[in-house]
Amino acid sequence: MSAPGNQIVCSDVAIDGRMTQEISSAIPKKRQDVLKWYGWGYRDSQFYVDGQTICFQGDRYPLKGSALPYFTDWVYQKFNLKVDPSIPFPELPVDFPKPVINDDFLNEIKSSGISFSDQGEDRLIRCHGQTLHDIYNLWRNAFERIPDLVVWPKCHDDVVTIINLADKNNVVVIPYGGGTSVSGSITCPQKETRMICVLDTSQMNRMLWLSRENLTVCFESGIVGQDLERELNKINLTVGHEPDSYEFSTLGGWVATRASGMKKNVYGNIEDLVVKVKMVTPKGVLERECSAPRVSCGPDFNHLVMGSEGTLGVVTEVVLKVRPLPPVKRYGSLVFPDFEYGVVFMREVAKRRCQPASVRLMDNEQFIFGQSLKPVKGWLGSAIDYLKKSYITNFKGLDLTKICAVTLLFEGESEDVQRQESLIYKIAKKYKGFPAGGQNGERGYILTFVIAYIRDFALNQDIVAESFETSVSWDRCSSVCRNVKRRVKDECSRYNIKHFLISCRVTQTYDAGCCIYFYFAFKYTGILNPVETYEAIENSARDEILSSGGSLSHHHGVGKIRNKWYKQTVSEVGCNLYEAAKRELDPKNIFAAGNLRPGIEEENNFIPLLKAKL
Structure with missing residues (x-):
């Protein structure tokens, strides 16, 4: 995107005396060198079993190589399961599905000079996201269809070249950022007969320009969240967008899925942070010319891009709002007698619009689970914990x-944080809540980044686990939580599942409602198709959410695993409007991931279906 006046262009110039250069990414081009090929996160970080005790390997998180006997006991009590140290994690396959090759496209990619790979390992690790379904199939080498080619564009113009060649040669393109999708959105369509090319944006990670006066910045879409923040923090700025996947997800992925971050109360969700975006489609580049803070020029096409989930084009550049780095960052925690008291506290905080950067309410199940993840302390620490419990x-x-x-989590100027803390604790007292310390608050906040690692460990120990979320109006918050828990309990009984967990937390608050995050897990020993069973129960829970007034998704998006409810959610007119945009921007269905609209992955050409509906 072109740089407006008085803007610092980040190309061979200095920002605050510091010469700009290529950003060193936390995720290299060969992702498997740093990240697990078979699941979530860093290769050097994982749960494992030592003897009969669950431990955590790695020093990136607060657990830092700890033995976790309390967690071990919790797993046994909750799931009647003694962990087995002898079960290995899967080995990387040596045989991969044979690629479908479009010779004309491949030859033109070679001639373009754009980096590419047709190696099986590179193709396999980009054939999926992070759903339970994906990981289960990955472990069993059950994917019939994986990408046939991986390409690494280095700039917007490279993306234009790739999309033009794909459209010309009828090749499917799936945009790929951090690979953290939990909606099935980047999973290869298994029935696709055309060549599938994954467009990996990881090499598009530059800061293109920065305007200090306007507090705006332009990044390429492939930059990873932690890299984006690190670069801005160096010049005392922040975007403040911090989803649970922040370590690995990319800016383009945030835009494409309408993402939300844990600190949205201060900085906003992604739609509040985006000034404008640039997206490459088979029909050309979609971009609003003006970078003014607000315009009234018909429908806002930024919102056509946000939430499009890779079905209309590839996001290449994004202009974002930035803020000065807050001088004070302080954690806190509260304890309430029960979940209902916690909910009315959250409602009061939202009503008075005094939310700190992050305020999240955990139910009792999650509270106990979080406590179990504490490592063993010395006698003094144990004595203190006993006194606290007493x-x-x-x-x-x-x-x-x-x-x-x-x-x-409080962020801001010192006097503002103090005033906010005082008000929050005063409201908590009104609803029988009391402070439980900053250390517990910090630990609870950061442990969010560790929870995803548990899913892979659990799967290896006969437990399937996953999360799902919704947003709901305040008057239905408690009832949705109760109804979903009851529905899951009834479904587990129907499937003869005796050992399971269903818990929830309220993670985001708004004037009119909140986001609820559910965690569901069960012991699958003796169940023939555990993932199918899990999905059947989660689908029942989703039906319960929708019938109780909840949304299809708050921030995970629709993808493939929720697309059967899309029409119900946006209406037939809404579906037709989306299809009209699809027809205009991508008439050959080059972006054929199959997200949002059910059945689209079976279509090799989008035009016949659209003509039939006109």
Whole structure:
């Protein structure tokens, strides 16, 4: 995107005396050198079993190589499962599905000078996202269809070249950023007969320009969240967008899925942060010319791009709002007698619009789970924990089987943070809540990044686990939580599942409602098709959410795993409007991931279906 006046262009010039250069990414071109090929996260970080105790390997997170006997006991009590140290994680396959080759396209890619790979390993690790379904199939080498080619554009113009060649030669393109999708959106369509080319944006990670006066910045779409923040923090700025996948997800992925971050109360969701985007489609480049803070020029096409989930084009450049790095960052936590008290506290905070950067309410199940992840302490630490527990149960008279917790993060100027803390704790007291310390708040906040690692460990120990989310109006928050838990419990009984977990947390608050995050897991020993069973139960939970007034998704997106509810959610007119945009921008269905609209992955050409509906 062109740089407006008085803007610092980041190409062989200095920003605050520091010469710009290629950004060193946390994720290299060969992802498998740093990240696991078979699941979530870094290769050097994972849960494992030592003897009969669950431990955590790696020093990137607060657990830092800890033995976790409390967590081991919790797993046994909740799932009647003794962990087995002898079960290995899967080995990388040596045989891969044979690629479908479009010779004309491949030859033209070679002539273009754009980097590419047809190696099986590079293709396999980009054939999927991070759904339970994907990982289960990956472990069993069950994918019939994986990408036939991986390409690494280095700039917007490279993307234009790739899309033009794909459209010319009728090749499917799937945009790929951090690979963190939990909606099936980047999973290769298994029935696709055309050549599939994955467009990996990881080499498009530059800061193109920065305007200090306007507090705006332009990044290429492939930059990873942690890299983006690191570069801005060096010049005392921040975007403040911090989803759970922040370590690995990319800016382009945030835009394409309408992402939300844990600190949205201060900085906003992605739609609040985006000034404008540039997207390459088979019909050309879609971009609004003006970078003004707000325009009234008909429908906002930024919002056509946001949430399009790679079905209309490839996001290449994004202009974002930035803020000065806050001088004060402080954590806190609260304990409430039960979940209902916690919900009315959250409602009051939202009503008064005094939310800190992050405020998240955990139910009792998640509170106990979080406590179990604490490593063993010395005698002094254990004594302190005993006194704290005694204070809660004896002095406060709370029931440990009902209490819930809230984690807090405050950011801003010192006096603003102090004022906000005072008000939050005053509101908490009104609803029988009391402070539980900054250390617990920080630990609870950061442990969010570790939870995803548990899914892979659990799968290796006969437990399937996954999360799903929704947004709902305040008057239905508690009832949705109750109804979904009851529905899951009934479904588990129907499938004769005796050992399971269903818990929830309220993670985002708004004037009119909130986001609810559910975690569901069960022991699958003796169940023939555990993932199919899991999906059947989750689908029932989703039906319950929708019938109770919840949304199809708050921030995960639709993808393939929720597309059967898309029409119900946006109406037939809404579906027709989306199809009209699809027909205009991508008439050959080059972007054929199959997201949003059910059945699209069976279509090699989009035009016949659209003509039939006109």
